Amino acid sequence: MESVLLIKGIIILVIFALSLGIAAYETYFERVIAAYIQDRVGPDRAGPHGILQPLADAGKLFFKEDFVPVMADKWLFIIGPGIAMFTALMSSAVIPFGDTLKIGDLLVPIQGMDVNIGILWVFGVVAMGVYGMLIGGWASNNKYSLYGAIRAASQAISYEIALGLCLLAVILVTGSLSLREIATQQHGINWNVFYQPVGFILFFVCALAECNRTPFDLPETEAELVVGYMTEFGSMKMGLYMFAEYVNMFISSAIMASLYFGAYNYPGMDFVREFLISKLGDTTGHNLATLLGTAVFFLKIFMFIFTFMWIRWTLPRFKYEQLMKLGWQWMVPLAMVNLVVMAVATLSGKPLLVAWLGMGGFLLVYFTGRSMYEKRFN
């Protein structure tokens, strides 16, 4: 019992440190990717290839003046960034980073905790995430901050619905809320994305919106709202908000990878595992295979993070009314159709065929019908 707690503690600590470290380096890679996309080279002064840039940034943030506006609600102003960071870090607890590690006779899963409501936990924590922005924005006592906070709240609530409907489709296929169960059911290359590509795209767009990333970064528009809810924040408070955003990006990438791209599963994993066990013995081989799976998982996560940044430096921002229209009039109905199709597909016994036929049929009928309608009436 004691050793299990110890190992769990170490795993949780490692996950915590990893989330923060990855978030820090995301800031660096964001700048490098932005630069490369714009034909520049990006930060390259701090250390070789600028690899120490995040440390320099953090040092700068720590040494700036920690400022609280006179008319601000002092305590809420202080806990706002704290809540943002707290909720961002909480959701990493249920992500299955890998299969089990064999230590002695124990099989310890690489996961903070395996609760049977895993995905709902993530959903709940994401729902809480908006409080950080709301409270911080309101406490600043600044109209731009308030606008940013209001935008953040309404955007988060709107996109949570489509997000929840996409999640439901995944849960329907798996029959479990546990993220570990969802991951194990996508063994090998049996990934959910092949069954519900439309669901994945919807989920991806919702994740962009929930992370306040471009093209949905309306709560923190630089030009019109002077970075929205962050306007009055400086020093490490602003740093916490920024880091929370990057941690969120990492977590949502991890969730997308585990929901749709098979988490730590990769084609040929059984073969690799048996090969390693036959070569290196039971314990070492098993552990090595698990770590390999974890590495694959992180590869998938980094692919998603790259895509997030790639999108940020490609697409312009939506207008607010376009954002709402997209969320309510496109994503929610489409997510509902996806849910119905997946329900039928799961019951039919041939999920892959029926899912593709159903979704393809729906899109075909919709687009041809719509274009015929428009030709006739315009």
Add this chain to the structure above:
Amino acid sequence: MEILKNIAMVEWVYYFFAALAISGALGTILSKKPMHSVIALIITFFSLSGIYVLLNAQFLAVVNIIVYAGAIMVLFLFVIMFLNLRQESNELSNTSMVVASTVSGLLLALMLVAVFRKAYIDPISPALFSSETGMIERLGNLLYTHYMLPFELVSVLFLVAISGAILIGKREKGGRHF
């Protein structure tokens, strides 16, 4: 002191959540700023969720957070931010308000007393208690077998409510375009 020593860890957690829930509820009605009230209410919801977890009802706990703390309270905050209540209206000076609140409070108290007197709770023996109780699979099975009719009726109610919301929210012809 003996009693304090005999309290188990779980009970300490329970008392902590209970105290937090009550202080949050008090904060809700006592704080001057509506914003602080809402935040105190969120704290209450959280401690209630904690108690649900102690009762082995993880699903209920998370749904409580998602629906109440995550969605409804965000909407509350949203509205309060828009209202920007600066002047403090002392509602208790209004006589009708006092009468109404007293009556409704008394009614609530009466109801609670009646419920507690009528309610009968099965004594649970730890040996027979299944750890699956309160888990989502059990809940789902019960909802779709024993409580099928009320469940479906509630979904129809929700559907009607959603349609009503859409109808109200629909822009009328010649209305303002943004």
Add this chain to the structure above:
Amino acid sequence: MLTDRSKKTDKSDLSVVEKTYLPGVFKGMAITLKHFFMPKPTIRYPEQKRYLGPVFRGHHILKRDDQGRERCTACGLCAVACPAEAISMVAAERVKGEEHLYREEKYAAAYEINMLRCIFCGLCEEACPKQAIYLRHDKFVPVFTDRHDVIYGKDVLVEDMNNRYNRDAWTKEDMAKLWEKQNA
């Protein structure tokens, strides 16, 4: 239409598929991905320097002749030519025994250029009848950190005989060769 280079904008309505924004999104993302892998034209300055060409106008220099005598005769034509009025000088008469220092009978006892005013136009170079002042093609005026560093006197400007300044390329071909050498 003034030129034939303007692009015709397509003002027809979007088709149903285009209205989902997805084709446009993917097109844009393909373009940015292409740029991601393109070679970067950035020159990382302190480590990487660019050949400026033989006619670049940089740091000023007061030339000496072959025997190491200062060519400047303090005629003041450069100061007159200077549009920014950056140059000032004090003339002095050469006395006996100074023939190895100054070529003409009159010389500049002090010669100062205010580098905050200088616009590096090169008119002083053109005005000079004695081929005394030049703007180097291979050296920038460094960054100042102090007001006192701004005014360059003779100590900075006069040519060092051990390290004489020559223009290294005058023709296109020479320049191409030099460019190759610098990038090797």
